[in-house]
Amino acid sequence: MSTTILAKKHSDFREGVQAGVSIGLGYMPIALTFGLIAKSTGLSVSETILMSLLVFAGASQYIALSLLAVGTGVFEIILTTFIVNIRHLLMSASLNEKVEDDHPGKKALYAFGVTDETFSVSAIKEGTVSTGYMFGVIIIAYSSWVINSGIGHVIGSSLPQTLQESMSVALYAMFVGLLVPSMKKHKKVIVLAGAAAICNTLFSQFLSTGWAIVLATLVAAVVVEFFAKSPKQEEEISG
Known part of the structure; x- marks a missing residue:
């Protein structure tokens, strides 16, 4: 019986990893750009990777960079990112109705990895979502975001200084790119x-x-x- 359960957990995890690959690939260009802009903002490679490790929220990290660029204080940055991420409370509450019952510690651990993309993939999965599946999806997405953030910073370090400084403009261009399509709709x-x-x-x-x-x-x-x-x-x- 225990062998059957173990095989099921392994299968669920593998299925989650496969589902997370598309998210990981989608994160690559965004994370690389984040790393590049983080370099132009003045963050070191360790600070860039640490932010991705601890925050793991693309929109909030980009906003944090823009606030850092204008000299905003730490508390204001934390409050702003909290407001931006408050939707995650609703997503987690909704997902909690779909996932299998498990130890609260495990749920808290994979809840950290709930993003718009991981939530969407998990929410549309048929039936109850297992813990193994959640960890599979999130590990791939999380690894892609963190690793590519660091790679982006390293790439940025090898660019000419004038090009590095001009990368800060990309931050505002990205926000405009996100805003305009929404304004049309x-x-x-x-x-x-x-x-x-x-x-x-x-x-x-x-x-x-x-x-x-x-x-x-x-x-x-x-x-x-x-x-x-x-x-x-x-x-x-x-x-």
Whole structure:
């Protein structure tokens, strides 16, 4: 019986690894770019790898770099990344209904690896998701992100100094690239971006850059959501 259980766990883990390969490949260019920009921001290779090891959240890490670039304090960076990642609470709660019962310690361990991509792959899997499957998916995704972050930094170190300095522009280009497609689909995103920009301009007159960004993000999100139209109306406007 124990041999059968062990074989099942091994099979689940292998299935998770196979499912995680596509995520790992998708992470490669993003992690490489993160490493390059981290180098241009002033982080050492060890600091870059450590951030990926401890944070493992692409959007938050990119935002942290942009905040570091303007001299934002540690607390403001932590608060901002917390706000950005608060959706992970909902994803983890949803996934907890689908995964098999297991020791809370194991669940806490693989919960660290829940990202938009690992959640999506696990959530659409038919039936109950085993612990072995979760670890298989997350180990591949996590390894790809951390390793390629370091590789990106090393590659950045070999680039000419002028090119390294110009890489910081890529950070803002990436945010624009993420924002524009959303703006085309949903009018509310345009209002949200505009409100956040206006709030940040006002708050930066009497607050530090970091706190102005944090407060502008919160105020804009709350105000726009409060005055937002119903989903049906939003769909009609977007269409």
